[in-house]
Amino acid sequence: MKIDEDPRIKVARRGLTLSWTFYSVFLAATLAAAALSGDEPRLFGLPRWVALACVVVPAAFVVALVPIVEWLIPNIPLSDDRKDAR
Amino acid sequence: MNLALVSFLAYTAVLLAIGLWSYRIVEKVPIAKYEEEFYAAGRGLGGVLVALVTAGAMASAGTYIAGPGMCYAYGYSWVLINITQTFMTLMLLAAVGIMVGLVARRVNIVTYLDIFRARYRSKGVVLVMAALVTALLIPYMATQFVGAARVIVQMTGMSYLASLALGSGVVVVYCVAGGMRGSAVAMLLQGIVITVGTVLLFAGTWRAAGGLAHATAVIGALDPKFLSPTMLGAFPWPFIFSVACIGGYLSAGSPKGMLGALTYRNTVALKRGIWLGCILVFIWTLLLCMAGVLGRAIIPDLKVADEIAPWLAMNVLPGPLAGIVLAGIVAGIQTTVAAGAIVITSGIAKNVVQELNLSLTPSRMKAVSRAIMTGSLAASIALALTQPKLVQWIILFALGGIASSSIAPILLGLFWKRGNAWGALASICCGMTLYALAFTLAPRIGVFGMHPSFPCTLVAALAYVLVSLATPPPPEDIVQTFWGRARSQELAARAAADD
Numbered sequence: 301m302k303i304d305e306d307p308r309i310k311v312a313r314r315g316l317t318l319s320w321t322f323y324s325v326f327l328a329a330t331l332a333a334a335a336l337s338g339d340e341p342r343l344f345g346l347p348r349w350v351a352l353a354c355v356v357v358p359a360a361f362v363v364a365l366v367p368i369v370e371w372l373i374p375n376i377p378l379s380d381d382r383k384d385a386r
Numbered sequence: 387m388n389l390a391l392v393s394f395l396a397y398t399a400v401l402l403a404i405g406l407w408s409y410r411i412v413e414k415v416p417i418a419k420y421e422e423e424f425y426a427a428g429r430g431l432g433g434v435l436v437a438l439v440t441a442g443a444m445a446s447a448g449t450y451i452a453g454p455g456m457c458y459a460y461g462y463s464w465v466l467i468n469i470t471q472t473f474m475t476l477m478l479l480a481a482v483g484i485m486v487g488l489v490a491r492r493v494n495i496v497t498y499l500d501i502f503r504a505r506y507r508s509k510g511v512v513l514v515m516a517a518l519v520t521a522l523l524i525p526y527m528a529t530q531f532v533g534a535a536r537v538i539v540q541m542t543g544m545s546y547l548a549s550l551a552l553g554s555g556v557v558v559v560y561c562v563a564g565g566m567r568g569s570a571v572a573m574l575l576q577g578i579v580i581t582v583g584t585v586l587l588f589a590g591t592w593r594a595a596g597g598l599a600h601a602t603a604v605i606g607a608l609d610p611k612f613l614s615p616t617m618l619g620a621f622p623w624p625f626i627f628s629v630a631c632i633g634g635y636l637s638a639g640s641p642k643g644m645l646g647a648l649t650y651r652n653t654v655a656l657k658r659g660i661w662l663g664c665i666l667v668f669i670w671t672l673l674l675c676m677a678g679v680l681g682r683a684i685i686p687d688l689k690v691a692d693e694i695a696p697w698l699a700m701n702v703l704p705g706p707l708a709g710i711v712l713a714g715i716v717a718g719i720q721t722t723v724a725a726g727a728i729v730i731t732s733g734i735a736k737n738v739v740q741e742l743n744l745s746l747t748p749s750r751m752k753a754v755s756r757a758i759m760t761g762s763l764a765a766s767i768a769l770a771l772t773q774p775k776l777v778q779w780i781i782l783f784a785l786g787g788i789a790s791s792s793i794a795p796i797l798l799g800l801f802w803k804r805g806n807a808w809g810a811l812a813s814i815c816c817g818m819t820l821y822a823l824a825f826t827l828a829p830r831i832g833v834f835g836m837h838p839s840f841p842c843t844l845v846a847a848l849a850y851v852l853v854s855l856a857t858p859p860p861p862e863d864i865v866q867t868f869w870g871r872a873r874s875q876e877l878a879a880r881a882a883a884d885d
Contacts (some may be wrong), residue, residue: 303862306871312484316801319480323473323634331627334466334615345599347613350462354469354672362668365476366661373480375653379491 308376318372326361333357390541390700393709397579397717398556401572405560408568429490431649433658435570438577440475440646441663441670442721444637448781449671450580450718451533454678455692461605461612461682463621465675470626471633472671474643475663481638483647483656485800489868490648497648497732498641505799507864508807509741514814516733518791519641524762526784527726528769533692534719535770540696541712546773554767557720561727562759569724570649576717580670583714587695588673590702590711591680601683608686612679628836632782636789636843639796642725670718723766731759783825786839790817793843794850802854803865809854817846 334353343351431439449468456464489495493504498519503512534553535546542549560568595601605612616622637643646663650656674695681694684702688694699711735755739746746754794817795810824838859865 303865303870305869306488308488309485309869312488313801315480315484316482316797319473319476320635323477326473327470327627327630327634330466330470331623331630335623339613342599342602345597346602347462349615350465350613353615354462354465354675358469358472358668358672362472362661362664365473365664369476369480369657369660373484373653373657375657376484378487378652 308378311374311376315373318368322361322365322368326357329357329361330354388542389705390709390712393706394538394541394713394716397575397709397713398552400575401556401560401720404572404575405556405563405568408560408571409563412563412568429496429649430651431570431646431655432651433655433662434577435574436479436646436650436655436659437475437662437666438573438721439570439649439725440479440643440659441666442573442577442580442718443642443645443725444474444478444640445471445667445670445718445722448785449667450674450715451536451692451695452529452781453671454674454681454695454698455690457675457678458681458688458694459691460617460620461609461614462679463612463615463617463626465672465679466615467621467626467629468633468671468675469668470630471637472668473664474633474637474640474667475646476660477634477637478640478643479646479650479656479660479663482644482796482800483650483660484653485868486644486647487650487653487656489800493867495648497736498644498729499733499737501644502795502799502810503737503740505805505860505864505868506795506807506810507861508811511795511807511810511814512737512741514811515792515795516738518814518818519733519788520730520762522784522787523641523726523730524765525769525780527723527763527766528772529780529784530719530723530726531767531770532773534716536690536693537696537712537715537719540693540700541708547771550767550770553716553719554723554763554770557723557727558760558763561724561763562756569721569728572724573721576714576721577666579710579717580714580721581666583699583711583717584670584673586703586707587699587711587714588677590707591677591684591698594698594702595680595683598680601680604683605679608682612682622835625835625837628840629782631840631843632785632789632837636785636793636839639789639793640785641729641788641792642722645725645728723763726766727759727763730762731755734758734762782837782839786837786842787818787821790821790839790842790846791815792817794847798847798850800868803869804859805850805854806857806860808857809850809852812853813846813850816849817842820845 330353334349337349337352339347453468495501495504499512499515502515531550531554535550538549538553539546560572611618646659650659677698678694681698688697695715696712699708703711735758791814794813798805820842821838
């Protein structure tokens with residue numbers, strides 16, 4: 301089943317790879333922070349693992365996501381008449 | 387009349403106005419474009435609306451009511467579990483959004499089930515998915531109405547029945563009148579109200595609890611389990627991981643979230659929708675869950691844990707601000723219900739009617755769409771009369787069921803050319819059967835303490851691959867439509883010639 305593949309499919313695949321990789325790293329970091337940090341010493345008045353796994357790590361990943369998405373997913377036209385790239 | 391109720395009624399009045407306004411817009415659309423307008427808002431939503439539609443649809447009462455409720459009941463462990471849903475807009479819009487956006491424009495896909503129809507061209511797949519989505523989304527929507535009614539009961543002291551009518555009636559109006567257009571505009575208002583309400587609730591609770599350090603000490607003195615990430619073993623790590631997978635990897639098959647992928651204008655809007663959606667979900671989830679935990683330090687013996695968020699709003703904030711918080715909670719729930727109602731209606735009114743070859747005139751189709759939407763909402767409202775206690779378990783059940791059956795046909799279907807209708811049918815049936823067994827005859831399917839949806843999804847994906855490989859490949863024109871570029875080049879050349 302060989303076809304001449306639309307180059308925009310590569311961008312779609314990149315979106316899938318990016319999202320799954322990003323989420324896997326986030327989940328590993330969050331669960332590791334929760335499992336390994338312990339309660340003491342408190343951070344922001346919270347048990348250390350809560351501050352790290354529920355506040356610091358997710359916030360850092362959310363901030364990092366903005367440039368990652370903007371840079372790694374290029375703008376492409378979606379309809380075949382190529383008028384809607386922006 | 388208390389000030390909280392006045393704020394809430396003002397919010398409800400604006401929603402009704404949005405419903406009537408969007409009704410006029412939808413009615414002006416030419417009949418040929420009606421479906422695209424009613425179900426996909428003309429495929430013209432910008433980044434902010436895409437973020438709100440996707441995040442609002444996917445973050446449900448599980449975030450606004452049950453999230454704080456579970457955190458109140460189980461302490462910081464549930465904050466950890468809920469925070470893993472932060473990236474669900476990324477996991478849907480980036481993972482499948484681009485592919486859906488491309489194919490949707492090629493073959494005019496406007497509904498969730500249109501994706502299955504275009505990819506598998508199988509009456510069986512579409513009808514089974516329609517039945518499944520309807521069967522799981524109606525109880526799911528019912529839990530949302532329960533959450534909304536509980537908020538209004540707390541706020542007004544009205545009976546549960548009257549509160550249910552007030553919280554659900556306005557959704558019926560703006561969904562039925564304005565379809566996706568009405569829901570999207572309503573979500574803009576609701577997104578602002580949810581965010582402001584969430585920040586207010588956390589700030590008020592933090593202040594009333596005497597700060598994070600004091601509240602944590604009080605909660606720890608009540609029970610040290612509340613400070614443990616696993617609640618001292620009550621939630622084993624495999625369970626936490628499997629629930630994280632539902633809110634993460636398995637989000638890609640969410641029918642409600644797919645509305646965002648079907649309605650965005652261009653990739654600029656898509657990208658903005660992805661990161662803005664993640665920011666919103668993070669703020670909503672973190673602040674509401676933290677408020678739920680801190681609430682235990684203020685009132686340690688609330689009988690119904692799910693009532694903690696409205697209780698806090700009414701007891702730690704002054705009247706008008708409490709009204710904004712409560713409107714925000716109800717708004718969050720309404721966005722989810724609206725998305726669910728659109729998915730069910732589009733599935734039945736468009737896809738099932740199409741598959742059964744019922745020839746309806748466009749104006750008749752309009753009436754049928756609105757009748758089905760009213761019917762699905764009415765069924766959910768009727769189920770909400772049973773008043774279940776901790777609604778989070780029902781929400782997880784419905785989301786897990788949809789994920790188990792739909793993730794492989796959607797995700798593998800969009801990225802693996804060899805997948806076919808037989809594989810999709812096997813995957814849907816296998817996933818759903820195993821999932822039903824896990825909650826009835828074979829609870830051991832949830833191996834290592836995992837939520838059953840995780841192993842069921844893996845087995846369903848395996849069934850998709852094996853059955854697809856054992857049966858003939860999909861027709862070449864389907865592959866061409868989804869991955870080929872010949873048609874796009876031909877059309878581009880034609881468009882250039884027209885210009």
